[in-house]
Amino acid sequence: MSQDALFPTASQSSSTNAEEFFHAGPGAPLAARMRPRNLDEVLGQEHLLGEGRPLRRLIEGLGDASVILYGPPGTGKTTIASLISAATGRHFVGLSALNSGVKEVRAVIDQARRDLIHGKRTVLFIDEVHRFSKTQQDALLAAVENRTVLLVAATTENPSFSVVAPLLSRSLLMNLESLGEADIRKLLTRALSDPRGLDKRIKAAPEAIEQLVLLAGGDARRALTYLEAAAEAVPDGEELTPEIIEANVNRAVVRYDRDGDQHYDITSAFIKSVRGSDADAALHYLARMVEAGEDPRFIARRLVILASEDIGLADPSALQVAVAAAEAVNMIGMPEGRLPLAQATIHLATAPKSNAVIVGIDAALADIRKGNAGVVPPHLRDGHYAGAKKLGNAVGYKYPHDDERGVLRQDYAPEGLRDRHYYQPTEHGAEKRVAALWRTLRQIVRGR
Numbered sequence: 001m002s003q004d005a006l007f008p009t010a011s012q013s014s015s016t017n018a019e020e021f022f023h024a025g026p027g028a029p030l031a032a033r034m035r036p037r038n039l040d041e042v043l044g045q046e047h048l049l050g051e052g053r054p055l056r057r058l059i060e061g062l063g064d065a066s067v068i069l070y071g072p073p074g075t076g077k078t079t080i081a082s083l084i085s086a087a088t089g090r091h092f093v094g095l096s097a098l099n100s101g102v103k104e105v106r107a108v109i110d111q112a113r114r115d116l117i118h119g120k121r122t123v124l125f126i127d128e129v130h131r132f133s134k135t136q137q138d139a140l141l142a143a144v145e146n147r148t149v150l151l152v153a154a155t156t157e158n159p160s161f162s163v164v165a166p167l168l169s170r171s172l173l174m175n176l177e178s179l180g181e182a183d184i185r186k187l188l189t190r191a192l193s194d195p196r197g198l199d200k201r202i203k204a205a206p207e208a209i210e211q212l213v214l215l216a217g218g219d220a221r222r223a224l225t226y227l228e229a230a231a232e233a234v235p236d237g238e239e240l241t242p243e244i245i246e247a248n249v250n251r252a253v254v255r256y257d258r259d260g261d262q263h264y265d266i267t268s269a270f271i272k273s274v275r276g277s278d279a280d281a282a283l284h285y286l287a288r289m290v291e292a293g294e295d296p297r298f299i300a301r302r303l304v305i306l307a308s309e310d311i312g313l314a315d316p317s318a319l320q321v322a323v324a325a326a327e328a329v330n331m332i333g334m335p336e337g338r339l340p341l342a343q344a345t346i347h348l349a350t351a352p353k354s355n356a357v358i359v360g361i362d363a364a365l366a367d368i369r370k371g372n373a374g375v376v377p378p379h380l381r382d383g384h385y386a387g388a389k390k391l392g393n394a395v396g397y398k399y400p401h402d403d404e405r406g407v408l409r410q411d412y413a414p415e416g417l418r419d420r421h422y423y424q425p426t427e428h429g430a431e432k433r434v435a436a437l438w439r440t441l442r443q444i445v446r447g448r
Contacts, residue, residue: 030228031221033196034187036079043183043220045076048174055080055174061087066144066151068129068168070159071176074219077154080176081125084152090121097131102139109143122149129153130162137164144170178218185213187220188227202231204240211242215249263294271302275310279349286338286345296337300326303344311348312357314429321347352429360423367420374414409447418446 057063112122191197216223270285325344383394425435
């Protein structure tokens with residue numbers, strides 16, 4: 001069962017009554033017991049729950065459109081599904097993509113079609129819909145389009161990547177956001193006093209509440225889970241302190257999916273922070289990747305690429321440092337590998353920047369792809385075989401070392417491409433010296 005699914009699935013329970021489906025008894029986790037029972041108890045998501053908004057109409061039993069709820073864990077997707085089911089009063093079926101397939105989906109739809117004949121409507125809730133295959137998602141299309149079922153699907157992964165386009169087009173996409181600190185603070189305060197929660201069994205120091213808010217990271221379920229874990233160590237009537245939390249909750253859980261949008265988003269932020277010369281931000285994103293268990297070789301490869309793409313000859317040592325970090329990670333592994341990765345990150349972030357390398361090679365590639373290749377000038381062709389000179393190969397080639405400067409006037413580029421200027425050095429860092437030298441060399445070699 002997934003972290004976001006604090007309830008049985010249809011395959012685990014014969015009950016299809018929504019109240020029973022979402023009911024949490026006294027032995028259930030605190031996060032399940034504190035699930036909002038009505039719209040007034042929902043915290044956050046004001047952008048979706050305002051007056052007249054589609055999601056509010058659904059929860060108030062006035063809407064009829066299927067929805068896909070997309071957002072991080074602990075933002076209320078399951079809660080909203082429970083409120084929609086309660087408001088509509090329809091027959092309710094819940095499935096989890098972790099243990100349901102096409103067979104279960106079609107069985108629900110067939111039953112819903114039969115029930116519809118007798119005027120009985122069905123709400124189908126699918127948790128972690130991104131784990132459904134394309135075939136499994138396709139099985140929902142006709143039922144959603146014909147409104148045989150009202151689909152409420154939840155996902156923590158970007159639907160643009162994880163949900164098939166036809167299902168997206170037939171549903172309203174609702175983007176839930178992480179809860180703000182004020183919402184998490186209110187949730188914790190409510191859980192301490194609510195009869196469904198800790199029922200005033202203990203008190204909590206303001207510093208302890210703030211520590212839990214910080215650890216929660218906008219995740220309501222995580223906040224309540226950490227509160228429950230820490231509260232178990234507090235005798236009745238006594239106070240929860242930061243020291244007790246620290247002893248019972250050793251670290252925050254980093255939200256990071258190595259195969260999902262968090263992987264791409266955090267990697268993107270990491271690279272852009274290094275490129276933007278913000279070493280602190282770069283170290284923050286590096287730490288998030290390391291803590292979440294990202295493959296350190298992947299991080300090292302990204303740094304090697306960046307060293308040429310964004311720094312190049314502005315700091316020639318950048319590539320050396322990045323390659324050395326990659327080799328060090330392979331040699332020593334983790335967790336010690338975090339050190340060369342951090343060193344390379346700081347070096348690259350603080351290095352002068354130049355994109356002249358990637359601009360130059362991409363400009364040259366663009367010419368090649370357009371067919372602007374030209375023939376190799378005869379004097380540059382290979383002359384190390386019998387008969388080469390009869391063909392004119394290598395005839396007239398001038399050996400640069402014969403000139404005291406080590407460089408001389410000679411055509412190297414194919415005819416028609418001799419005026420191309422692919423490499424355009426910047427005036428940043430060490431490349432400023434290269435720029436001056438390159439202008440001199442080009443003048444000598446090309447004579448202009």
